Amino acid sequence: MRIIIFGPQGAGKGTQAGKLVEETGAAHIATGDLVREEIKKGSELGEKIQEYNDKGELVPDEIIIEMTKPHLDKHDGWILDGFPRNQAQAKALDEALEEIDEKVDRVIALEASDEDLVKRLSGRRQSEATGKTYHIEHDPPPEDSDEDAGPFVQRDDDTEEAIRKRLETYHEETEPLKDYYEEQGILVTVDASQGIDEVTKEVMKAVGEDK
Ligand code: AP5
Numbered sequence: 083m084r085i086i087i088f089g090p091q092g093a094g095k096g097t098q099a100g101k102l103v104e105e106t107g108a109a110h111i112a113t114g115d116l117v118r119e120e121i122k123k124g125s126e127l128g129e130k131i132q133e134y135n136d137k138g139e140l141v142p143d144e145i146i147i148e149m150t151k152p153h154l155d156k157h158d159g160w161i162l163d164g165f166p167r168n169q170a171q172a173k174a175l176d177e178a179l180e181e182i183d184e185k186v187d188r189v190i191a192l193e194a195s196d197e198d199l200v201k202r203l204s205g206r207r208q209s210e211a212t213g214k215t216y217h218i219e220h221d222p223p224p225e226d227s228d229e230d231a232g233p234f235v236q237r238d239d240d241t242e243e244a245i246r247k248r249l250e251t252y253h254e255e256t257e258p259l260k261d262y263y264e265e266q267g268i269l270v271t272v273d274a275s276q277g278i279d280e281v282t283k284e285v286m287k288a289v290g291e292d293k
Contacts, residue, residue, distance in 0.1 A: 087102070138248040
């Protein structure tokens with residue numbers, strides 16, 4: 083299946099994409115991870131996009147589309163996380179999929195209030211060893227270093243200022259895409275203010291994996 087996991091910053095896109103990957107074996111394509119990998123490499127492109135990332139601004143469309151496109155036909159099934167985020171990206175995705183005679187099967191929109199999201203993101207920690215995401219209260223990093231050695235660090239864009247900027251951009255540019263996918267009859271909304279396991283149950287149901 084080709085699934086878009088959609089929603090505001092901190093709604094749990096990365097968390098739920100991880101569960102879907104475990105359950106379905108699909109690949110996880112997260113544009114935020116692609117951005118951070120490029121920054122880590124220290125490439126010329128990485129230097130150019132770091133400023134956008136750290137301020138919580140969207141990387142320009144032509145750059146993010148070029149970075150994402152090659153991943154779309156590499157796998158039979160994928161969970162696309164963080165893309166598209168505006169009309170131009172949604173159009174570019176449709177065109178890229180048309181070229182390979184494919185389409186998006188389902189869009190899962192996670193929904194939660196901004197205040198919940200700011201709290202969640204302030205407690206987020208990411209493992210430098212595995213890239214896995216945790217939360218200091220809701221999903222603490224493991225103490226056993228065989229499971230994940232860490233260190234568990236805070237992302238550069240998880241400052242309150244950058245989080246509020248990212249949410250503002252989400253409401254203005256990204257959220258309207260829900261109508262676009264609803265019109266195509268492939269949108270399923272999930273209340274993401276529930277606990278992680280409750281959200282996972284609804285997400286699995288949305289993709290027919292609720293055994
Ligand atoms: P990206 O990495 O995609 O960041 P984001 O959209 O800000 O999304 P997040 O990763 O912050 O949130 P999430 O929904 O994945 O939440 P998570 O599962 O971690 O993008 C980063 C940057 O890259 C952008 O700002 C931009 O510059 C650039 N970029 C990326 N894509 C782009 C594009 N298409 N166009 C242009 N630029 C682009 O969960 C958050 C926390 O909450 C975790 O700690 C988790 O453990 C916890 N949690 C999760 N679910 C629950 C729950 N149900 N209850 C309690 N806690 C929970």
